[in-house]
Amino acid sequence: MPDLTTLRDDTPGTHQVMHFNNAGAALQPSAVLNAVTAHLHNEALWGGYEAAALASAPLDAVYRSIARLLNAHPQEIAVVENATRAWDMAFYALPLQPGEVILTSSNEYVGNYIPYLQLQRQRGIEIQVLADDHNGQVSLSALAERLAQPGVALVSLPLLATDGGPLQPVREIGALCRAAGVTFLLDACQGVGQLPLDVREIGCHILTATSRKYLRGPRGMGFLYIEKGLCEQLEPPFLDLHAATLVGPAQFDIRSDARRFEAWECNVAAKLGLGAAVDYALEVDVERIWERIQQLAGYLRRELSGIAGVQGEDAGVCTSGIVTFTLDACSPLRVKQVLAQASKPINVSVTRGRTGPERVRASVHAYNTEAEIDALVAAVRGITAV
Incomplete structure (x- = not known):
C-alpha cells in the first residue's frame, strides 16, 4: 500500500x-x-455517443476490473445506476412463489426490507428474520435449522449493516445455502472497497454493491454480480434493446450474460469513474486497506470509550470501519452539526437501523489519520463538557 502521505496527496478532499x-x-x-x-470534456467536444465510442476499450475494462475485485468472471458483472437498482433488478427477477420464505437478518437495510413487504403483498411470500447469536451476528445454528425445513427460497442479508455492527459470517452462510440448494443474495454495499471479497469463497449467488462508499467512486453508480448459471435462468423485470435483441416481429432474445440486467442509456463518465476507483483500490491493495481501517477504527473505539457520557454501540466478533456511538446529553443530529462547524470541518453522519435508535456514525478509511481521530475525539469530549 502507498504510504499515508501518498494516499492523502491522492485525495484532494483531505x-x-x-x-x-x-x-x-x-x-x-x-x-x-x-x-x-476527462470523459465529460470529451462529451462536450465530440458528442456523447462519439465520446462513448472512443472510450469503448476502457468501458469494457470496467467489467474486468470489477470481476478481478470479486474473483468473478466479467460475464457475471452488470454495471447499473446504483446499488439499489442492482439489488432490485436481481431480487424482482427471482421467481418467488406464494408461501415461499425469504430469510433475512435483524439488521437488514430498510431499502431492501420494503421490497420484501411488497412481494409479500403481491405474491404472498413469507418473510422470516433470523435470530442473532450472542455476538449480534446471524445465528448459524438457527439458519441451519430453518434451512433443514421446507419452504425457504432465498437467504438475503447485508454483509454489514448501514448502522455498523458485526460483519456477518458470510462464508459459513454461503456454505449452508449451497448445501440446502437455496439462493444467497448478499448486499455488500458497506463492504466493497473496505475489505477483500471473494464471491467464490463466500458462495453467494448474487452480490450487489455501490460505487460511492468505501470503493471511493462517483455517486449514481453501482454493480451486480450474478453467478452465470443463475443469471441464465432469470428474466429481468424489464428489458430494453441493450438487454435483449428483437429477432422477429413478435420475438426477442435476452442476452446471455449479466448485462441483461443493464439498460442501454447510462452515465458513461460515472462508469469510467467506477472503473478508476476499482483499479485504484486494487493498486493500493484491499487487504492492506482493510488492515489500516481496522487499526484506525479500533483506535477510535478505544478513545471514545474513555469519554464519560459516550456509549459505543458496536458489537460482534469482527467489527468494521463503521464506528457508531451516542451521547447522553446531546442528540446525534446535534453532534453532527457541531462537528461540521469546526475550524476544519469534521464530517460524520447520523444513522438509524430498521428497528434501533439514531446514532452518530463515524466511518474511517485508510486515508484518515490518527491525528484526525484525536481531533474528532477532542471535539466529542468538548460536546460532553458543555
Whole structure:
C-alpha cells in the first residue's frame, strides 16, 4: 500500500475536511476525478455517443476490473445506476412463489426490507428474520435449522449493516445455502472497497454493491454480480434493446450474460469513474486497506470509550470501519452539526437501523489519520463538557 502521505496527496478532499462519512460517500481519489472529468470534456467536444465510442476499450475494462475485485468472471458483472437498482433488478427477477420464505437478518437495510413487504403483498411470500447469536451476528445454528425445513427460497442479508455492527459470517452462510440448494443474495454495499471479497469463497449467488462508499467512486453508480448459471435462468423485470435483441416481429432474445440486467442509456463518465476507483483500490491493495481501517477504527473505539457520557454501540466478533456511538446529553443530529462547524470541518453522519435508535456514525478509511481521530475525539469530549 502507498504510504499515508501518498494516499492523502491522492485525495484532494483531505486538505479541506476531516472526513468520517466514508460509509455514506467517501472522498474520491484524483484518479476517479480525472476519469470522470476527462470523459465529460470529451462529451462536450465530440458528442456523447462519439465520446462513448472512443472510450469503448476502457468501458469494457470496467467489467474486468470489477470481476478481478470479486474473483468473478466479467460475464457475471452488470454495471447499473446504483446499488439499489442492482439489488432490485436481481431480487424482482427471482421467481418467488406464494408461501415461499425469504430469510433475512435483524439488521437488514430498510431499502431492501420494503421490497420484501411488497412481494409479500403481491405474491404472498413469507418473510422470516433470523435470530442473532450472542455476538449480534446471524445465528448459524438457527439458519441451519430453518434451512433443514421446507419452504425457504432465498437467504438475503447485508454483509454489514448501514448502522455498523458485526460483519456477518458470510462464508459459513454461503456454505449452508449451497448445501440446502437455496439462493444467497448478499448486499455488500458497506463492504466493497473496505475489505477483500471473494464471491467464490463466500458462495453467494448474487452480490450487489455501490460505487460511492468505501470503493471511493462517483455517486449514481453501482454493480451486480450474478453467478452465470443463475443469471441464465432469470428474466429481468424489464428489458430494453441493450438487454435483449428483437429477432422477429413478435420475438426477442435476452442476452446471455449479466448485462441483461443493464439498460442501454447510462452515465458513461460515472462508469469510467467506477472503473478508476476499482483499479485504484486494487493498486493500493484491499487487504492492506482493510488492515489500516481496522487499526484506525479500533483506535477510535478505544478513545471514545474513555469519554464519560459516550456509549459505543458496536458489537460482534469482527467489527468494521463503521464506528457508531451516542451521547447522553446531546442528540446525534446535534453532534453532527457541531462537528461540521469546526475550524476544519469534521464530517460524520447520523444513522438509524430498521428497528434501533439514531446514532452518530463515524466511518474511517485508510486515508484518515490518527491525528484526525484525536481531533474528532477532542471535539466529542468538548460536546460532553458543555
